[in-house]
Amino acid sequence: MTTANLISEIKKKQSFLCVGLDVDLDKIPEFLLKEEDPIFSFNKAIIDATHQYTVAYKPNTAFYEAYGLKGWKALEKTINYLNENHPEIFTIADAKRGDIGNTSSRYAKAFYEDLGFDSITVAPYMGKDSVEPFLAFENKHTILLALTSNEGAFDFQTKKIGEEELYKQVLKTSKDWNNSENLMYVVGATKAEYFAEIRKIVPDSFLLVPGVGAQGGSLKEVCKYGLSSNIGLLVNSSRGIIYASKNNDFAEAAAREAKNMQLEMKAILNGIH
Template sequence: MTRQELIQQIKQKRSFLCVGLDTDPKKMPQCVFDLHDPIFEFNKAIIDATAPYCVAYKPNLAFYEAYGIKGMEAFVKTCEYIKENHPNHLIIADAKRGDIGNTSQMYARTFFEEYNIDALTVAPYMGEDSVTPFLQYEGKWVILLALTSNKGSHDFQLTEDAQGERLFEKVLKKSQEWGNTNNMMYVVGATQGKMFEDIRKLAPDHFLLVPGVGAQGGSLQEVCKYGMNKDCGLLVNSSRGIIYASNDDHFAEVAGNKARELQQEMDEELTKAGL
């Protein structure tokens, strides 16, 4: 999916919602366990219910790898289902890969050739040669970790050098020598609030993938106030707040309602921004 296609979907749907598929059998409703492939069937129901209100899905690889071959089969089936039935949705593999060059080449081949995913989260802290192999694929996105939503982000990402420049700022500056606004986004946690102003000073035009709204306590309004740009420039992710909103037989319907509520809030924010 190109940048322009993504912007078009946001404007058409009046939404910049990404639904995180952090699918955990321990939290899934009992009714899906009567089906042949519970993880896939759960995802399928969530996807069909939320598709009208979001522009992207983000399966988190850890939740599939934890169940071995069966889990990865469910991941592949989920991605294929989205591509076949909801082809205008961006698919982000949240895998946080990144290693020495030849290993990154294999990771890139895995996600962009074998699985044919649209975007992949990548850890930038091994430097240029660990990231550039992912940037060789036309029409694919690298989403670099910049300033994350977890408490431990303060341990390294906010540390300053002698000139007062913080580590996440170095990542933003240096990485723009490798990629551009058409193939690179950044992960910025919703819990970082006003720090979005600092992000936008260094990366005014890039899309930002924003986890942490909902269960982690991030504010959609604050994210939009400080992080939205002329193209929207945001993909705000919600996982637990949508997919586990109910644990009974009506889980998909409730998930759809939660997604619609967020979409309505996003519509208001887009309107306020004149988009």
């Protein structure tokens, strides 16, 4: 998917909501456990109920790997279902991969070509030659960890290298890499006060923003400093939407929560733009 397609979908739906498909069999409604593939059944119901409010879905691969082969099969079925039924929706493999060059190429091929994701999250620690193999794919997007939503972000990411924090070095340095137009960045909603500084470095890049809701980030604060001229935000919610109810009405509850976020986003977009 091109960035233009993503922006167009955001404008059409008046939403920049990403739903995190982090399926935990201990948290889904019990009656689904009788299904042949409870993970996929849950995802399908969530997608069917929320797609009109949503421009992106983001399965975190950890939740699938945790179930071994069964989990990988459910991940495959989920991405296939999305690509067949909602090709206009942006898909993110939240995998936080990264390795030396020829190995990163393997990951890129697996997630972009074989599974068919539009994007993957990648860790920057190993530098340019670990990330460029991901950037080499046309109309695919590499979402580099910059400033994450967790407490551990303060261990290294905000430490100063010379005058500037490591996460800023990551933003600046990565702009010079080959095919950097395919870069997006992860910036946690719990760090809203940093968005203004980040926008000085990457004014137009899309930012994937986890941490709204359960982790305590504020949508309004994120938007105040993070919105760009082309919107430039994908705000993720996982638990707040997919686990809104553990009962038979889980899909309706998810739809209601997604709709609430979409309405809030619409109001913000119309207030600002």
